[in-house]
Amino acid sequence: MSARAIITADETAVFVRELDRPYPLIVKGEGVWLHDANGHRYLDAVSGGAMVTSLGHGAVxxxxxxxxxxxxxxxxxxxxxxxxxxxxxxxxxxxxxxxxxxxxxxxxxxxxxxxxxxxxxxxxxxxxxxxxxxxxxxxxxxxxxxxxxxxxxxxxxxxxxxxxxxxxxxxxxxxxxxxxxxxxxxxxxxxxxxxxxxxxxxxxxxxxxxxxxxxxxxxxxxxxxxxxxxxxxxxxxxxxxxxxxxxxxxxxxxxxxxxxxxxxxxxxxxxxxxxxxxxxxxxxxxxxxxxxxxxxxxxxxxxxxxxxxxxxxxxxxxxxxxxxxxxEGLVDAVRVRGPWLRTELARALEDFEIVGEVRGRGFLLGVSYVDPADGTSFLDPDLRVASRIDVEALERLLLVYSTQPTADGFAGDQTLLAPAFIASDLELEQMVERLAATVGVIEAQVKQELATVHSAQTV
Ligand SMILES: Cc1ncc(COP(=O)(O)O)c(C=O)c1O
Structure with missing residues (x-):
């Protein structure tokens, strides 16, 4: 399959938001799917990235x-x-x-x-x-x-x-x-x-x-x-x-x-x-x-x-x-399906040591990450877990939104899921699966990096 269609800061006349971030070139949206210019289909778990497209993408x-x-x-x-x-x-x-x-x-x-x-x-x-x-x-x-x-x-x-x-x-x-x-x-x-x-x-x-x-x-x-x-x-x-x-x-x-x-x-x-x-x-x-x-x-x-x-x-x-x-009765549907989605997400992430909490209501869910050493502290910001999660998720053709407000003092790395209300159960399950796979990859990397630091400190 062809490479994903990506635009970087030095290839565009747009004053992009983050100059080191690759931007997929999206040409079409359908429901919870976003298509790039080379035919790759991203699964959108955040309603257009900013909790906006609650009715999904494409023509209504x-x-x-x-x-x-x-x-x-x-x-x-x-x-x-x-x-x-x-x-x-x-x-x-x-x-x-x-x-x-x-x-x-x-x-x-x-x-x-x-x-x-x-x-x-x-x-x-x-x-x-x-x-x-x-x-x-x-x-x-x-x-x-x-x-x-x-x-x-x-x-x-x-x-x-x-x-x-x-x-x-x-x-x-x-x-x-x-x-x-x-x-x-x-x-x-x-x-x-x-x-x-x-x-x-x-x-x-x-x-x-x-x-x-x-x-x-x-x-x-x-x-x-x-x-x-x-x-x-x-x-x-x-x-x-x-x-x-x-x-x-x-x-x-x-x-x-x-x-x-x-x-x-x-x-x-x-x-x-x-x-x-x-x-x-x-x-x-x-x-x-x-x-x-x-x-x-x-x-x-x-x-x-x-x-x-x-x-x-x-x-x-x-x-x-x-x-x-x-x-379409979509607000009631979110009320009924939200707890199920949260349970699915919590179950898929339960074995990960970097996952501190899965929380939220309706179709507005969050995952917070913690240091696996004690299960409560924020991860070191230098590990850049939030941005790694988003990049790895994009590799898996999943769009989520992670942030790292550690400097503010009240939260560490975290990921937001806010799917469109019209997402099918199967699509929601796929979002959960792809996020769990993403977290698995990043957790393995983080644990290895922490172990390396720890052994260097104890030598
Ligand atoms: C809770 C909340 N308030 C206000 C805003 C600002 O909205 P806008 O970006 O449409 O100006 C946002 C945007 O993400 C938000 O999440």
Whole structure:
């Protein structure tokens, strides 16, 4: 068979993201399969690499029809001047699917924009109430909320923020309640109390979290005790609770929003990826009626300012995606099949000593790797396990997404799986098998390298 079609940094006019990484040249997608220019078929276990294509790749006729019809009618109108049936329809549909009490949606082009807006909304809510001191957003440090300077500050990750540190308004953070740090959530609540006391609760506008984390801590969610403790503190101190559902929204964890599964009242939800499902860049900020009323009874103006907000074409695609999810019962299917997938993954990886934990909900799963010497420490970053996993997986024609945020202090090497909701059982089994084979190869290499280091140290 011919070689895989690969483009490297010195062969392209594209300013690629990682200059030492080979990029497969993908010419076609079908379901969970991506075809390169030489006919190789990659199995996509991360919905287009970024948890986006929850309906799979390739033509979904109802979505293409909706996009074409909308483009023929009116593709773009700036929502400062006018609205459209497409924007009106999507706003009605998404607020009906959102948790009870959510009554307004503002559409944007992606997750970062949604979170920029969430930040401004949280602040504006308090300003509208005449409480202008509130400006801080507290959140778990090990998170990802987007690639703008403001959203970098919403995480507590030095590795992510470098070299833009001088531009960043650093927000306060707490550690995640992972099994190795704080399995009960009590430590995170104590840290939250310390932060509140330190900055003064009257300065806190919101608490922000990914209800189930994506790439930064794949498949992790805090224990319910944490959410309950957070709810108590919110009632006592008057800050808002904001969920970043850029990944989890639109069914990825087995309910329309992951907020449906958390025992806490949420005020703001930001979402994106699965709303356009790869057919259009569209995201949304959704707000509870209480938040909306702050503006409705206050200044009566909240100006987001992005050109593409609520464009008819993107909104028509969003509605067609929701229609497809509903008609095929895909969110329920994720809820039912998610635990099976997680069990299969855990079983396939159970004998590996570098696998510390398999976790997650619905079709948002994570594998964390540990040092086989003690089964708990992070692996030495110099071993580059995350990037080796991705490269080895690609050799096996499997697309996964691994990260190594070790420098941030809260997680080591880890791999994310977030398959499309339409994947068949057989395809999911193949993803698990290929990942297990990949981990087997890397584990053998790592153990050998660690043994060599150890024997050199003992000589
Ligand atoms: C949880 C979360 N929030 C926000 C974002 C940013 O979204 P976007 O890349 O669409 O700007 C991402 C992207 O991966 C994400 O995973």
């Amino acid at each position: 006729p109802s979505i293409l029809d909706a996009a074409r019809r909308q483009a023929e009618e009116v593709s773009f109108i700036y929502n400062v001047h006018a609205t459209s049936p497409a924007q009106e329809k999507l706003a009605r549909e998404i607020t009906e699917l959102a948790p009870e009490g959510f009554t307004r949606a503002h559409f944007v082009s992606g997750g970062t924009e949604a979170n920029e807006l969430g930040l401004r909304m949280a602040r504006s809510y308090h300003v509208e109430h005449g409480d202008a001191d509130r400006h801080l957003v507290v959140s778990p440090a090990q998170a990802y909320h987007g690639a703008s300077i403001a959203t970098f500050g919403l995480t507590g990750r030095a590795g992510l923020q470098s070299p833009y540190q001088p531009y960043i308004q650093q927000q306060p953070h707490i550690p995640p309640s992972t099994w190795s740090f704080d399995p009960t959530g009590e430590g995170a609540l104590r840290a939250l109390d310390e932060v509140l006391e330190g900055v003064g609760p009257g300065n806190v506008a919101a608490f922000l979290a990914e209800p189930v984390s994506a790439a930064s801590l794949p498949g992790y969610s805090p224990p319910d005790a944490f959410w309950r403790g957070l709810e108590e503190r919110r009632q006592k101190h008057g800050f808002l609770v904001w969920f970043d559902e850029v990944v989890t929204g639109l069914g990825r964890t087995g309910s329309w929003f992951a907020a449906d599964q958390a025992p806490i009242k949420v005020d703001i939800i930001t979402t994106a990826k699965g709303l356009g499902a790869g057919f259009a860049p569209v995201g949304a900020m959704l707000v509870h009626e209480d938040v909306y009323q702050a503006v409705a009874q206050g200044s009566r103006s909240f100006e987001p300012g992005h050109t593409w907000d609520g464009a008819p074409l993107s909104c028509a695609v969003g509605s067609a995606v929701i229609d497809r999810l509903k008609r």
